[in-house]
Amino acid sequence: MPEKRLRLSQEVEAALAKAGLSTSLRQFAASYVENRGKVIDGERISEAREQLRLAKAGDRREIEEMAEQFETVAAARGAKVFRAGNAQEACQMIYEIFQEHGAELGVKAKSMTSEEVFLNDYLQERGITIWESDLGEWIVQLAKERPSHMVMPAIHMTRQEVAKVFAQRLGTSEALDIDQLVKVARIRLRQVFLTADIGITGANAAVAETGTLAIVTNEGNARLTTTIPPVHIALVGYDKLIRRLTDLGNLLGVLPACATAQTATSYVTMITGPSPGPVPGGELYIILLDNGRLDLASDGQFSQLLRCIKCASCLNVCPIYQQVGGHVFGHVYSGGIGSLLTAFVHGLTSAAHIQSLCSGCGRCAEFCPAGIDIPGLTLELRRRVVEEEGLPLLQGFTLARVVSDRRRFHGLLRAASRLQSPLVSGRKGSDKKNPEIGPDLGSSRQYIRHLPLFLSKYTKGRSLPAIAAKPFRDRFSGASGLPGRSGPSQGYHRNHRNSSEASKPVAFYSGCLVDFVYPEIGEALAKVLGDVGIGMVHPEDQTCCGAPAQYLGDYESARRLLKENITAFESVGDGSGPILTACPTCARFLSQGPARLLFDDHRWHQRGLQLAGRVMNACTYLADTVRASCTPTFTGPSVAYHDACHLKTGDRLAGDPPPSHPRRLLQAYGYRVREMDRPDQCCGFAGSYSLKFPALSRRLLEEKIDSIRGAGVDLLAVDCPGCLLQIGGGLDKTDSPVRVFHTLQLLAASRGL
Amino acid sequence: MGWHLFAGFALAAEAAGTKVWSARGAGELVESVATALSDLRGGDILVPSSQHSVIEDVGLRQALEAQGFSVIAPSGLSTHAEKAPVGLTIVDGAVAETGSIFHDATDYESRLASTLPPIHVAVVPLTGLVRDYGTLFAGISKGGQPPSYLALITGPSRTADIERVLTIGVHGPSELIVIVSDLSFAGAVEAGVANANKGQRVLGDDTNA
Numbered sequence: 015m016p017e018k019r020l021r022l023s024q025e026v027e028a029a030l031a032k033a034g035l036s037t038s039l040r041q042f043a044a045s046y047v048e049n050r051g052k053v054i055d056g057e058r059i060s061e062a063r064e065q066l067r068l069a070k071a072g073d074r075r076e077i078e079e080m081a082e083q084f085e086t087v088a089a090a091r092g093a094k095v096f097r098a099g100n101a102q103e104a105c106q107m108i109y110e111i112f113q114e115h116g117a118e119l120g121v122k123a124k125s126m127t128s129e130e131v132f133l134n135d136y137l138q139e140r141g142i143t144i145w146e147s148d149l150g151e152w153i154v155q156l157a158k159e160r161p162s163h164m165v166m167p168a169i170h171m172t173r174q175e176v177a178k179v180f181a182q183r184l185g186t187s188e189a190l191d192i193d194q195l196v197k198v199a200r201i202r203l204r205q206v207f208l209t210a211d212i213g214i215t216g217a218n219a220a221v222a223e224t225g226t227l228a229i230v231t232n233e234g235n236a237r238l239t240t241t242i243p244p245v246h247i248a249l250v251g252y253d254k255l256i257r258r259l260t261d262l263g264n265l266l267g268v269l270p271a272c273a274t275a276q277t278a279t280s281y282v283t284m285i286t287g288p289s290p291g292p293v294p295g296g297e298l299y300i301i302l303l304d305n306g307r308l309d310l311a312s313d314g315q316f317s318q319l320l321r322c323i324k325c326a327s328c329l330n331v332c333p334i335y336q337q338v339g340g341h342v343f344g345h346v347y348s349g350g351i352g353s354l355l356t357a358f359v360h361g362l363t364s365a366a367h368i369q370s371l372c373s374g375c376g377r378c379a380e381f382c383p384a385g386i387d388i389p390g391l392t393l394e395l396r397r398r399v400v401e402e403e404g405l406p407l408l409q410g411f412t413l414a415r416v417v418s419d420r421r422r423f424h425g426l427l428r429a430a431s432r433l434q435s436p437l438v439s440g441r442k443g444s445d446k447k448n449p450e451i452g453p454d455l456g457s458s459r460q461y462i463r464h465l466p467l468f469l470s471k472y473t474k475g476r477s478l479p480a481i482a483a484k485p486f487r488d489r490f491s492g493a494s495g496l497p498g499r500s501g502p503s504q505g506y507h508r509n510h511r512n513s514s515e516a517s518k519p520v521a522f523y524s525g526c527l528v529d530f531v532y533p534e535i536g537e538a539l540a541k542v543l544g545d546v547g548i549g550m551v552h553p554e555d556q557t558c559c560g561a562p563a564q565y566l567g568d569y570e571s572a573r574r575l576l577k578e579n580i581t582a583f584e585s586v587g588d589g590s591g592p593i594l595t596a597c598p599t600c601a602r603f604l605s606q607g608p609a610r611l612l613f614d615d616h617r618w619h620q621r622g623l624q625l626a627g628r629v630m631n632a633c634t635y636l637a638d639t640v641r642a643s644c645t646p647t648f649t650g651p652s653v654a655y656h657d658a659c660h661l662k663t664g665d666r667l668a669g670d671p672p673p674s675h676p677r678r679l680l681q682a683y684g685y686r687v688r689e690m691d692r693p694d695q696c697c698g699f700a701g702s703y704s705l706k707f708p709a710l711s712r713r714l715l716e717e718k719i720d721s722i723r724g725a726g727v728d729l730l731a732v733d734c735p736g737c738l739l740q741i742g743g744g745l746d747k748t749d750s751p752v753r754v755f756h757t758l759q760l761l762a763a764s765r766g767l
Numbered sequence: 768m769g770w771h772l773f774a775g776f777a778l779a780a781e782a783a784g785t786k787v788w789s790a791r792g793a794g795e796l797v798e799s800v801a802t803a804l805s806d807l808r809g810g811d812i813l814v815p816s817s818q819h820s821v822i823e824d825v826g827l828r829q830a831l832e833a834q835g836f837s838v839i840a841p842s843g844l845s846t847h848a849e850k851a852p853v854g855l856t857i858v859d860g861a862v863a864e865t866g867s868i869f870h871d872a873t874d875y876e877s878r879l880a881s882t883l884p885p886i887h888v889a890v891v892p893l894t895g896l897v898r899d900y901g902t903l904f905a906g907i908s909k910g911g912q913p914p915s916y917l918a919l920i921t922g923p924s925r926t927a928d929i930e931r932v933l934t935i936g937v938h939g940p941s942e943l944i945v946i947v948s949d950l951s952f953a954g955a956v957e958a959g960v961a962n963a964n965k966g967q968r969v970l971g972d973d974t975n976a
Contacts, residue, residue, distance in 0.1 A: 042931055091912070149937055150928035166928060173930050196926060196934045203938065208849065224913055234882060234924040234939025240916075241878045259913065263904030266919075274927070277779065278865040281939065282919040289873050289915040 022342075022367045027709050029338035035170055036713070039336045042169065044692075046330045049275035054268065062268040063385035066321045069261035070253075074311040077320065080222040080255040081302055088225030091287025093298040098249075100305050101131035108133060108214070108247055111299055112142055115245055117211030121203075123229065123236035124148035125216030126164055126324060127249050127303055129346050130359055133214070144214070145206045147235040149199050156183045162340035163348060164326040165273045170339045203235070213239035217250045218323070219265055220300075223258045226286040227300065230269060232279045240283060244291045247299045252307040253320045265323065272325035272383045306358035315394055319354055321384035328378035328388055333696045334371050337713050343371050350378045350388040357395055366399040371707065373700035374565060375659035390610075393564060400567030424530075428485070477743040486524050486533035490540070490552050519549030521586045521593045523579070523629065525600040526558050527735035535596045535735060538758040539632050541767035546640050550594075555582035561603035564611070565703075573611050577618060579604065580625050589624065594632040596758055598660035598734050604629045631661060633733050633757050637675035650685040650764055651728035655757075656718070656741065657694040658734035676733055676757055683764040690725035699740035715744045722752055730754040772863040772896045773947055779866030780945060783922030784935065788946040793825040796948045800888060801830055803944045804853060809835030811851035813884060815876035816840040818857050821952060841879040854880035854940070855888040857952050860895020861945070862903055867921040868945055869895075869903065871914040878916065887940040889920070893949045 029035060071077035085095040098104035112120065120137065122128065122144055134144045134155070146152045150167035154160065157179045161167030168176065173192050181188040186198055215236055217227040227248050229236040240246050256262060262284070270276040288298040311317050329335045329349035340348030345364050347355045350372055357365035369392050378388045520543065528535045540550045560575035583593055595601045608622025657672045672694045677687045698704060698714030718741060722730055730745075730752055732738050742754045755763075770789070777787040788803065790796040812831060814822060819838065822828045828838050839851070856877050858870040868889050872878045881887050897903050907913050924939030935941050 038930065045931075091915070147938065148928070149926045153928065166931070168928055169931070171929075173932075176929055192929045192932050192934055195929060196937055200937055204849075207938075223908075226913055232925045232927075233937040235937070237878070237882050237918065238938055241875070241882065259908045260901070260904045263900035267900055276783075278783065278867050278919070278921040280783075280920065280922050280925055282867075284913065284917040284919075285915065286913050286917075287915050289878075290875050292875065 022370070023707065023709075025342045026338055026371070026707055029342045030709055030713055032339075035339055036337050038172070039169065039339060040717075043330055043336050046275060050271060050327075053275055053277050054271035058268070058271075059383055062264070062383045065261065065264040065268075066323065066384045069256040069258070069264065070321050071255060071311060072320075073317055074308055077252050077255060077308065077311045080257065081252060083222040084220055084225055084255060085302070086225075087223070088287065088300055091225050093225065093287050093300050095300045095302065098301050098303045098305070104131045104249060104301055104303050104305070105133055105136035107301055108249070109137060109140055109142070111245070111247055112137065112212060115211060115297075117245065118142060119206070119210045120144045120212045120214055121147050121206050121210035121239050121243060122151075122214040123216070123231065123239040124151050124167070125214065125249060126161075126347065127216045127251050128214065129161060130251075130305065131249070131303070133249070145203065145210075147203050147206065147233075147239055148231070149196065149233060152199060152203065153179060156180065160341070160346070162344070163329060164324050164352075166326075170341065207238045207242045210239075210243045212245040212247060213241075213243040214247045214249065215239055217248055217254055218269065219256050219262055220250050220254045220302075221257075221259050221262055222255055224286055226259065226262070226284050228262055228266070229283045229285070230266070230279050231281050231283075232274070232276075234281050236283050237281055240285060241291075244293055244296045245299070246285075246288070246297070247301065248285075249301050249303055251303050251305070252311070253322065268383050269323055269325055272323075272327045272381075306360075310358045316354065316358070316391060318384075318386050319351075319358075319391070321386060322351055322355070323384060325383060327381040327383060331377050331381045333375060333377065333698075333714055334373055334710065337710055338371070344368060350392060351382075351386065354388065354391050354395060357398075362395075362399060362402055365395060366403065369395050369399065371710075373659075373696055373698070373703045373711075375696040375700065376662070377659070377694075377696070380662070393567075396565070396567035397569050398567075400569075424485070477746040481530055482533050484533070486529045486536040487552065487554060489533050490536060518587055518591055519551050520591060520635070521583060521628075522550050522552045523556055523559070523583070523593050523595045523600060523604065524552060525595060525597040525735070527739065528596050532735050532738065532756070535738075535756045535758055538756065538762035538767075539594065539596055541762045542636065542640070542758060542765070545762075545765055545767060548639075551586055553582045553586050557582070559600040559603045560607060560611075561599050564603065564607070569611060572607065576604075576607050576611060576622065580608075580618070580621050583625055583628070584621065591628065592630055592635055593625070593628045594630060594635050596632050596733070596735065596756060598631055598658045599736060601629050601631050602660045631733065633661075633676045633679055636761070637679045650683070650760075652688050652726075653680055653685040653729045653731050653760065654688055654690040654722060654725040654727040655680065655693060656690075656697065656722075656730060656732045656737055658732060658737050659694075659696050659700075661733050662694060676731070680731055680757060680760060683761045685729075685731075685760060685764065688725055688727050690727070691721040693721075695721070697737050697740045699736040704740065711740075715740055719744045719748055719750065723750065727752060729760065731757045731760055733757050770893065770949075772898060773893070776861055776863040776866060776896060776947070779864060780861075780922070781866070783866045784925070784943070785866060785922050786942070786944045788944070790946050790948045793827075793950060796825060796890070796946060796950065797827050797830045799946050800827060800855070800890075801834055803888065803946070804831075804834070804836070804886075807836075807852060807886075810837070810853065811839050812836045813841040813851045813854040813876075813880035814838050815856060815874055815880055816842065817874060817876070821857065822855070825950060841876050841883070849883055851884045853886045853888060854882075854884040855890070856881050857890045857892070858895075859892075860897060860903075861891045861947065862897055862899060862919070864899040865919075865921060867919045870918045870920060871916070872918045873915040878918075881918075881920070882939050885936060885940055886942045886944065887920075888944045888946065890952070891945055891947045892952045893947055894951060896947065 071080055088095050096107055098107055120142060137144050146155045153168040153176050162170040176195055177188050177190045180186045180195060180198060215229055218230045219228040266282060270279045288296050310319055328351045332349050335343050335349050343349055344352040345356045345360055345368060353365050353368035356368060372392045374389055376389045382388060522536060524536050543550050557578050558575050560572035563571035605626045608619060608626045612619045612622045655677050662673060680687050696714055697718045698711035704711035732754060738754060738756055745752055745754055773789060780787050788799040790799045831838060858868050861868045868891055923935050923941050923943045924937050925933060925935050926937045927933050
């Protein structure tokens with residue numbers, strides 16, 4: 015496993031180094047989101063999710079019934095229907111059909127299913143020539159590569175690279191432009207169509223009710239593949255089964271919009287039984303392929319993958335895919351959905367290393383028209399990988415031995431604070447920054463800019479913040495003059511408008527980063543709350559939320575930590591009332607963790623759900639309760655807002671704007687909010703991810719820094735200490751005049767607190 | 768059934784790169800085909816055999832021949848058929864929302880005529896114009912079993928597989944010309960379909976009700 019991990023890191027670095035790849039994928043991503051928004055909106059996506067849920071099978075029994083019905087009806091219309099259990103069986107069946115018809119040349123329309131079973135290799139090893147007819151697939155075939163994208167197989171290649179491949183393989187000029195390259199394909203492949211013995215396709219849908227196959231293309235190659243050769247073989251995964259013909263109408267309404275941002279593709283070919291051809295004896299063979307799909311259908315958590323329509327929306331919006339492409343982030347199927355499908359069709363081992371590339375930002379789930387919880391299932395997949403293969407040694411040691419033991423972990427952090435001193439320096443060039451931009455935003459942050467030896471890659475492009483000399487837990491309950499656990503102190507009543515409703519104190523869950531690196535964020539929250547007369551308590555027994563453990567697949571540690579936190583907060587506020595966090599990842603984990611991790615233990619599950627119902631992000635709470643009572647007292651500097659991945663609500667739909675409440679809150683406190691380019695693009699921190707794939711994380715950070723620079727603002731507000739760490743470190747390294755703060759710090763500063 | 772869906776269809780179809788004409792009566796139909804093809808200097812026009820008599824009935828064949836074209840059936844795959852610059856088919860209908868035409872292409876010749884040549888002229892009977900996919904698929908469902916080979920065509924053949932640059936005319940026609948006509952063509956459609964598909968209709972009878 016460590017060797018594989020090393021190889022993956024090398025592949026990542028190689029992909030990042032490939033000039034133009036990331037630029038073209040990013041340009042595509044940007045135009046994809048914009049163009050898709052023109053043809054489909056969030057409401058229609060909601061509808062599609064419900065329609066797909068109804069159209070497709072939910073479990074193994076249903077899918078087997080649909081396969082049965084499809085087979086009966088298609089056979090009655092004259093098709094020969096077979097079932098293949100695995101790749102080997104499918105390839106062999108197809109080879110036997112070639113032999114039966116004395117066929118030597120096959121032409122194929124684009125089919126991911128045939129890629130999945132490595133059909134071309136199998137047939138070519140047995141003396142059969144197969145030509146791909148989709149332009150992208152043909153290019154990739156000529157280049158002896160594999161597709162890097164489910165919809166656009168050759169998206170990783172430039173026109174010059176394509177011209178070069180054509181020159182080498184077909185003897186054409188190296189100087190051909192795109193139009194000419196397409197003409198070459200038309201002429202060469204037309205000859206293939208006219209002489210092929212057998213046409214091979216996949217299908218985008220198989221209608222159980224009528225035995226109909228639907229094939230969607232833009233080029234028209236499937237039309238020729240299924241018209242000219244007298245024999246047609248369709249290799250169709252069980253997952254393509256839909257119930258009714260009317261479901262096909264719905265599917266056709268959403269697939270092109272999500273796949274290529276089109277209202278409709280140029281061709282939809284719907285085939286029900288064989289059609290008369292040039293010579294009598296034309297045949298239609300349909301092979302229904304299992305290859306792991308029935309196991310998938312039996313799996314309570316993963317069966318939702320059957321709803322995937324292979325539109326590749328999830329790839330198109332994935333920040334990791336944009337950086338490294340589908341050859342690195344994928345096996346045959348690429349991206350987040352690819353790693354999940356791979357686990358079933360090519361096995362857990364093949365999937366293990368792809369899934370580790372997911373940063374967990376959750377953007378894919380927003381855009382998925384099938385409503386598949388890709389990030390959630392990736393975590394579940396990770397859990398299964400860890401169960402099978404164990405945690406990588408170092409991570410396993412850290413988590414199990416240290417993080418899950420609060421005293422030990424906190425002791426270690428305190429020791430680190432003392433030991434780091436030779437590496438720490440004050441904020442670089444803080445003097446040359448314009449101090450006139452607004453309120454006093456506190457003392458300069460201390461940073462670790464260089465780590466020695468092999469650790470240096472972790473501070474390349476990003477400074478790491480120093481561990482605070484005194485953690486929040488000590489500062490808060492100590493002699494700092496901050497409101498302690500007894501309720502609001504006198505000093506924070508100044509602007510309290512509703513003293514008659516002086517509320518019960520709210521509880522604060524600080525999380526590791528706030529507690530040990532950014533205690534000032536916790537203090538800012540106490541001040542902002544105190545400002546409106548709300549007290550705050552910080553239960554001492556709270557510990558790490560468990561998210562890092564879950565992200566690494568160590569569910570045992572995650573469960574233990576969750577239980578400790580449940581206990582720690584039950585005694586606060588009679589076990590009710592809000593628990594605020596300044597870290598959206600902690601908030602998300604504490605709200606979702608109980609349902610995911612404790613469902614099999616009734617008592618803990620109930621207690622966990624109680625906790626989950628109380629947790630909320632501090633900025634969401636403040637937007638609801640405090641904003642109304644606050645009048646801006648100053649005209650603040652300009653602020654851009656970076657949307658933390660985990661703050662965006664889980665059910666936000668593609669095309670919806672990023673949440674407005676943190677922005678409104680900043681405005682209410684007097685700041686001038688200005689939008690930057692792609693405010694909701696992941697900054698690349700993603701917890702331990704930035705340590706696992708530092709080069710990848712750094713690239714995402716560089717893009718974020720560019721967007722911030724483009725916004726021309728004085729300040730950047732974030733609601734996540736992880737983003738603060740990542741972006742703050744990046745701005746520090748690049749000597750940017752922009753300063754980044756947690757929203758809570760800016761709110762406190764604007765009130766002069 | 769009137770022209771109320773036509774404007775929507777034309778807008779969507781043109782957005783997809785289709786050239787759209789409307790024709791009232793046989794005279795306008797003949798005239799629009801002639802005008803649409805006026806840049807060409809004759810050559811073969813592929814028309815499925817089953818539709819030859821219909822285009823003769825409306826005077827289209829005679830007009831095309833007067834313009835220098837030869838109307839031929841794409842029977843078999845002679846180089847002759849492969850080299851024809853134009854294919855003409857009378858299709859079954861169109862979908863206003865997406866600008867698509869739909870075509871029972873079970874007849875082998877109608878598939879060749881609509882796919883091989885660089886220009887495809889599709890004549891759509893106005894009575895076959897439906898609002899959206901929902902109406903279309905509900906109609907096909909009501910008609911019982913769908914035909915063996917049903918096609919939706921929206922604009923010319925296209926690709927964006929090289930650097931995502933849109934390029935027209937990869938494997939299919941680079942030009943799709945649609946003429947929506949108020950003639951019924953009942954004979955043509957029925958004959959063609961019956962010929963190939965044992966009398967099954969694409970749409971149930973009450974689709975457009």
